[in-house]
Amino acid sequence: MQEVPHANSLTTGNPQPYYATQPANGVDSSAPAPHYAGPPTYPLDDLSSDGKKSDPELAIPAEKTSTLQEGSEKFHRLGWKQLTVCLIVEAIALGSLSIPSAFATLGMVPGVIMCVGLGLVAIYTSYVVGQVKMRYPHVSHYSDAVEIIWGRFGKELAGVMFALFLILLVGSHALTGTIAFINIIGDYGTCALVWGVVSMIILLILALPPTFHDFAILGYIDFISIISAILITIIATGIQAHNAPGGLNAVNWSAWPAPGTSFYEAFLATTNIIFAYSFAVCQFSFMSEMHTPTDYVKSIWALGLIEIFIYTLTGALVYAFVGQNVGxxxxxxxxxxxxxxxxxxxxxxxxxxxxxxxxxxxxxIMDRVFTESPIRYVKDAKGWAVWFLLISIVTIIGWIIAEAIPFFNALLGLISSLFISGFTFYWPALFWFQLIKEGKWNISARNIALSVLNSCVLVIGLVVLGAGTYASVEDIITQYNSRAVRSPFTCSAVSYA
Incomplete structure (x- = not known):
């Protein structure tokens, strides 16, 4: 048995926490409210009634209190606007420009429905994730939340999934950087590994800010960059379509999937949209640095609506301007x-x-390895040395995996199907049933409606897990059969073009 924090209500934006003995693997929300056992006894960051502290520390020696208190304050400066920026950086990348190709497979009508519908689902599941963080302030990362419902096994499973997925994303961006440099320079004589190493070094340097508050400064540049790239693409393709013989009327776009589109092709296109909304994976980590975690609702609505607008508009316009052959x-x-x-x-x-x-x-990794150490707060030379070493190892591993596996992008699609199905869909649904729901599922019209909604989200997650995995495996097989894979650590720039 262990003590876990809980709250009666979030509706006021002012949760009133109580602590009670609860099973480590979950909470029976239908049971009578447990006896209030008093406030938490953490020496630092005690949970206040206004929800302004979000990362309680474990008991620590008195001589370390001052140092850790100062470090803790450094990691609690994130406001809701900075949270929105961090979520935008994590969620909206160059992959948003793969949405038009998804429209080309699905057709205009299903593409728009998927972009809007899945976006609304992602906003809701992100809201549930935030509710869990508010009720269980000790949750610092996704694995901590899974531990509440699945125990130690769930914590370790989610931790491995979390770390592996993010490391592979670092490798994916190193690979994308290589492709970008080759296309920009147009020099196919230079070994592609040179651009790969350059990309890896840039990723390493930019990852050095240890707090998300500091990282948010880069987020504004990131947002301007992706919006500019999207606008350039939309305007350029629109002008091309207008000047082509027959004009816009000659573009071969379709409202529905083209005849002969297989299930594997259609679902693979759908996963491109699903993964574009996978911002809940890092939400616990970001919220742990907020000075007022109750403001998270503003952030997820801002991000969700921005994503829906950008993805739908980009997908529909570029597809309408280019047609079936969109890149x-x-x-x-x-x-x-x-x-x-x-x-x-x-x-x-x-x-x-x-x-x-x-x-x-x-x-x-720092939070798990250096839980009670000042190193965790990256304040002195030793902390910075450990942080730099850790960032370097993560970035290098991501780059090596991306270069070593010739079908890396297809592998990333497979990993995404296996992991994002949980992070974005079925785990938030289970969180609601086991941690958020108050009373029996049919006790009120509200509970019935939310039970149906979360059951649908759970089914979506299981479908993505099964069908997405199948589609990704088929994609790997198709790439091999068509000899579309490059060689590991190849110097050939042409293979990236």
């Missing part, structure tokens, strides 16, 4: 010169959005 990313369809300019404009988003994944996973 992925779509800026490849903007013409040689314009696509090189767009890649140049997109360089900040490629590296900033990639580096934040390294920062998040490194914070997770």
């Amino acid at each position: 992925s990313p779509a800026l490849l369809s903007a013409g040689d010169i314009v696509s090189r300019i767009a890649f140049g404009v997109a360089l900040p988003v490629i590296f900033i959005s990639g580096s934040i994944n390294g920062t998040v996973v490194s914070r997770y």
Whole structure:
């Protein structure tokens, strides 16, 4: 048995915590309210009634209190606007320009429905994730939340999934950086590994800010970068379509999937949209640094609506301008010169959005390894040395995996199907049933409606897990059969073009 924090209500934005003895693997929300056992006894960051502290420390020796208190304050400066920026950096990257190719497979109508519908689902599941953080302030990362419902096994499973997925994303952005540099420079004589190493070094440097408050400064540059790249792509493809014979009327886009589209192709396209909304994976980590965690609702609504608007508009317009032959990313369809300019404009988003994944996973490792040590707060030379070493290891491992596996992007799709199905869908649904729901599922109209909604979210997660995995495996097989994979650690720049 262990003591875990809980709260009666979030509706006022002012949760009133109580602590009670609860099973380690979950909470029976239908049981009578447990007896109030008094406030938590943490020496630092005691949970206040206004929800302004979010990362309680374990009991520590008195001589370390001052140092850790100062370090803790350094990691509690994130406001809701900075949280929004961090979520944008983590969620909206160059992959948003793969949405038009998803529209080309699904058709205009299903594409729009998927973008809007899945976006609303992602906003809701992110809201549930925030509710869990508010009721259980000791949760610092996703694995801590899974531990509450699945015990130690769940914590370790989610931790491995969390770390592996984020490290692979770092590798993915290193690979994207290589492709961008090759397209921008247009020099196919230089060994591609040179650009890969350059990309890795840039990712390493940008991941060095240890707090998300500091990292948020880079987020503004990131957002301007991706919006500019998208606008360049939309305008360029629109002008091309207007000037082509027959104009816009000659573009071969369709409202529905093309005849002969297989299930594997359609679901693979759908996963591109699903993964574009996978911002809940880092939400616990970001919220742990908020000075007022109750403000998270503003952030997820701001991010969710921005994503829905950008993805739907980009997918629909570029598909309408280019048609079935739209490239992925779509800026490849903007013409040689314009696509090189767009890649140049997109360089900040490629590296900033990639580096934040390294920062998040490194914070997770630091929090687990140095729980009671000042090293965790990266305040002195020793802390910075450990932090730099950790960021370097994470970035290098990501780069090595991306270069060593010739079908890396397809592998990332497989890993995403296996992991994002949990982070974005079925775990938040289980959180609601086991940690958030008050009373029996049919005790009120509200509970019935939310039970149905979360059951649907759970089913979506299981479908993504099964069908997404199948589609990703089929994609790997198709790439091998068509000889579309490159060699490991290849110097051939042409294979990246």
